[in-house]
């Protein structure tokens with residue numbers, strides 16, 4: 001492991017706290033040291049308070065901040081004198097500790113201090129760094145981990161047996177450190193958990209962390225326990241239906257829709273196909289931060305119900321009002337066919353689970369190669385999770401967004417109404433897949449809840465591939481917005497050639513039949529019922545001359561929606577149409593089309609834009625917000641409706 005210290009960079013962080021920010025970010029840049037909010041750092045600084053008294057303040061990582069991206073505001077300032085008094089107490093409950101930490105902060109708006117705050121305060125060094133380094137976790141999760149750590153570090157480190165993070169751990173560390181530390185002590189290893197380093201400067205503590213972890217990495221390499229995968233054959237097969245069925249069952253068990261992301265690659269398949277997979281994967285997590293329940297499901301879906309019942313029975317015994325999230329549902333599924341699936345209440349949490357478990361796979365395999373993977377006992381895992389949930393509840397609370405855990409597919413999503421629909425759905429918490437023939441869709445957003453796929457909707461294979469990718473990425477499909485369409489140049493019927501007619505029909509009508517048909521099995525599995533919104537046109541109720549192909553295609557699409565509403569009501573799928581008119585911030589309205597239309601009606605372009613009863617300009621966002629609302633609870637009892645969004649059109653009224 002290489003030090004990332006760069007003097008020129010470091011010089012831009014002159015103060016003690018800024019130095020703390022800099023090396024925290026350096027630690028965060030290495031995912032084998034810290035992952036997603038794991039690990040924490042601190043610095044002790046003497047400051048004058050508002051009445052002119054000197055106070056020693058511990059700036060410690062606040063909850064909700066990631067080391068990789070932490071800034072000064074991410075550190076919570078806590079009075080050290082009080083923390084040291086607390087450390088002498090016989091006991092302190094978690095809620096008491098949370099209260100004490102919060103009420104001893106010198107900046108009211110700072111985030112809640114880390115659960116490891118008291119531990120940081122008791123270590124007699126200016127800078128303290130703490131990580132859950134993969135290499136250290138690998139070694140400490142073996143039966144003779146303690147002896148191995150001694151072998152690697154000699155008496156350089158103080159070793160702490162496993163204890164759940166919190167007050168008891170802080171107290172034990174303080175006691176052991178006071179009794180065992182000496183001149184050469186430059187670290188502290190926490191069994192099944194991670195490692196601490198310290199120093200008088202930020203650089204010293206950071207470089208020490210790199211040095212200590214490198215020793216562990218070298219040890220693993222020397223023991224030939226570094227992970228290597230035997231090549232695995234990945235058969236081409238469609239697993240979309242079993243994946244969507246599994247997500248549907250998990251959602252039912254959880255009581256709300258969940259995201260299920262599939263990772264089917266050499267690494268996950270090789271791991272899931274190991275002969276000893278049951279033994280090695282059914283233990284606890286590698287470190288208390290990595291609390292994930294794993295389930296290996298031997299045959300797709302077959303024993304899922306029984307499994308969920310078992311799970312409820314086990315966790316029912318531990319039930320408390322805090323344990324509400326995803327309780328009867330595993331966070332990770334391992335299967336010889338599927339590889340790995342990560343489950344979360346939204347796309348972001350599923351992505352975090354996946355990241356952590358990718359590391360866990362390495363740790364488990366490496367520990368197994370070293371000796372044997374031996375994780376924390378089940379009770380400890382439960383305790384940590386309980387704690388974590390308490391924290392999450394304290395931090396957030398409130399209702400999740402309307403479409404949390406749901407998956408939406410939008411066609412024609414790179415611009416105009418389609419892009420606006422993507423934004424409206426993301427804002428309501430859905431994971432969104434955008435299709436567009438324009439490849440810029442792939443870069444539209446870089447976030448875990450969006451997937452952009454270049455797709456020509458006139459190609460059946462492109463559509464089925466896109467749906468498979470959608471289900472692989474998020475686990476199913478709840479909402480479908482059919483928006484892609486073309487608006488050809490004005491042409492009277494007498495001059496309308498067959499090719500042009502067919503092209504319009506192919507995109508505006510035929511493609512949508514394929515999309516509806518291929519999405520149907522997934523919409524049918526949607527935990528809260530499938531929803532489809534068709535972006536129609538004012539031309540359906542009120543066609544215009546010169547737009548025969550467009551008007552006919554949209555009218556036929558509208559009729560298709562009505563038939564689907566009749567056929568799919570029994571599957572709890574509802575379909576509705578929107579009929580926008582004169583939405584000018586979209587791809588089909590070129591300046592030329594706009595001028596032609598205005599000329600046709602003998603008015604200016606400006607008049608044409610607000611040529612409606614309400615004299616308002618209708619934009620993409622207005623249409624998208626209505627489309628999103630039509631997928632929400634207000635429209636629970638509505639199917640096959642057609643709603644104009646046109647500012648009022650006399651011919652339609």
Ligand code: ZN
Nearest residue numbers: 039130193194
């Ligand atoms: Zn920790």
